Amino acid sequence: MTEMNIFTLESRIDSINNAIAQMRKDANDATKANVEMAIEMLALPELARVEAELAEAKQKFANMSKFLDNPIFNRGGK
Numbered sequence: 001m002t003e004m005n006i007f008t009l010e011s012r013i014d015s016i017n018n019a020i021a022q023m024r025k026d027a028n029d030a031t032k033a034n035v036e037m038a039i040e041m042l043a044l045p046e047l048a049r050v051e052a053e054l055a056e057a058k059q060k061f062a063n064m065s066k067f068l069d070n071p072i073f074n075r076g077g078k
Contacts, residue, residue, distance in 0.1 A: 009054040
């Protein structure tokens with residue numbers, strides 16, 4: 001995964017959180033229960049999936065960075 005993938009996933013998380021906040025803000029007494037149910041059934045599972053994907057991407061990026069920082073890959077072998 002590249003840094004761009006990480007930035008994209010972080011942006012998706014922000015967008016989902018903003019959508020949840022906006023839905024809650026726009027809900028009225030008549031729609032509040034339906035909005036909360038929709039958030040629970042649709043938004044929260046997607047949020048959890050993207051957060052897990054982000055954690056995996058960050059771990060892969062860290063592992064690759066550590067691998068490439070190995071002195072064996074530096075010019076001159078030092």
